[in-house]
Amino acid sequence: MSIKTTLTVLTFLLFSVASVTAAEPEFAKDIADKAAWVRDHAADDNKSMAIVESLTTEVGPRMAGTEADARAVIWAQNKFKALGFDKVWLEPVTFPTWKRGVEVAEIVSPFPQPLVITALGNSIPTSEQGLSAEIVQFASLDDLKAAKPEQVNGKIVFINRKMTAHRDGRDYGPTVSARGDGPVEAAKLGAVGLLIRSVGTHNHRMPHTGNSRYKEGVTKIPAAALSAPDADLLVNMLARGNPVTVKMTLGSQPGPMYTSHNVIGEITGSELPNEYVLIGGHLDSWDLGTGAVDDGAGCAVTMAAAEFLARHKLPLKRSIRVVLFANEEQGLWGGNQYRDRHAKSVKNIIAAAEADFGQGPVYMLSSRVKPEALPLVKQMQQIMAPLGIEAGDNNASNGPDLIAMRNEGMALFSLHLDGTDYFDLHHTADDTFDKIEAKRLNQTAAAYATFTFLAANAPMSFGSGESYLVEKAKAERNK
Secondary structure (H helix, E strand, O other), rough: OOOHHHHHHHHHHHHHHHHHHHHOOOOOOHHHHHHHHHHHHHHHOOOOHHHHHHHHOOOOOOOOHHHHHHHHHHHHHHHHHHHOOOOEEEEEEEEEEEEEOOOEEEEEEEOEEEOOEEEEOOOOOOOEEEEEEEEEEEEOOHHHHHHHHHOOOOEEEEOOOOOOOOOOOOOOHHHHHHHHHHHHHHOOOOOOOEEEEEOOOOOOOOOOOOEOOOOOOOOOOOOEEEOHHHHHHHHHHOOOOOOOEEEEOOEEEEEEEEEEEEEEEEEEOOOHHHHHHHEEEOOOOOOOOOHHHHHHHHHHHHHOOOOOHHHHHOOOOOOEEEEEEEEOOOOOHHHHHHHHHHHHHHHEEEEEOOOOOOOOOOEEEEEEOHHHHHHHHHHHHHHHHOOOOOOOOHHHOOOHHHHHHHOOOOOEEEEEEEOOOOOOHHOOOOOHHOOOOOHHHHHHHHHHHHHHHHHHHHOOOOOOOOHHHHHHHHHHHHO
């Protein structure tokens, strides 16, 4: 063989090796084509509407630790079986309980008027005679933290932080801190009670509940949320420059430990049944509404997405596991205890996504995967694009019940739900089935069905339990 021929052969071989090395992973054409079919046909399917109607009608409000919580677990088991899931089982979740009681308030002086309030989750009660004290107002939790004890001692703190609406809900974090940490920060300065402007974006006269926290070594004080119009009333009265005295009476009480369950339904994959796509929502709700939007919608779209794939006998290389988590509202108990059981097998979770931000529609797909898998994420988004879904980044963090497993290095996807009006209803008596819109819910279910089908048939791992995601989680925890 001549030198020229040899060089030609070597050049060809090197080029061939480089081409193979540079090849990006991609979905098989038949899988991509079937995913497009799922996308188009699942958007016209009304199964998710039927599921959320069933949950809100047959169970209704299902606060963790109540009799309705137990009925919701039974409902979920039966619904999974009726939908044709191969396997259905329960995993126990144990947590402390809390019970709402009487909740009334009034302005005693200078201009007596009733106030509409609701106790914050975990709040202690007042005495049966109620609590009367002068109001001291702060614009934010940070302003309260900067106050002197003499400004606050013996008074009821009122935090008047208004929340603004955004598609991605970005103002929730800065606003909700008053609800979560307000009781502790107010008590540190000698306050005897806390009132906050409801963490919401609507001006209806319905207060928004939600969980609050106490801290060991800090006196516990009663805490409640005012409806937006009642917060405005208080602001207007304080603006007149005279002391304002409010009386509030709360009958809420801590309760005994209780064991509920994460309810799990699985559709078994044909080739790698021990690997699975994890989707779901949280089964519990607060007790004021019927939990249609938070999080009946999330439970419904993920159950319907998996059922759609099974009903149409679409090929599934891996299993699909739908988890309806227990007691998200009062401390992520279901998600944390799922981690306790499954952290050691995190590599078996090919990908995960939770629906817990209302009914949608989905407007963006973001990921948290190893870099080598990003071409697959790009292809997934391109297939989902006709649903109106744009590309996000690789820093997905959504899904409160998935935080614990994310911290173990689980590959995570966020199907970002449009939350422009989510906080109009969030944790209020107005969170009811009539607020669910079929077009929005069906698009969300179609997005979850398409994502789930593609993830179940991915040609490679997205990185769960591998060094990139494990180290990424570790670095975030150490910040």
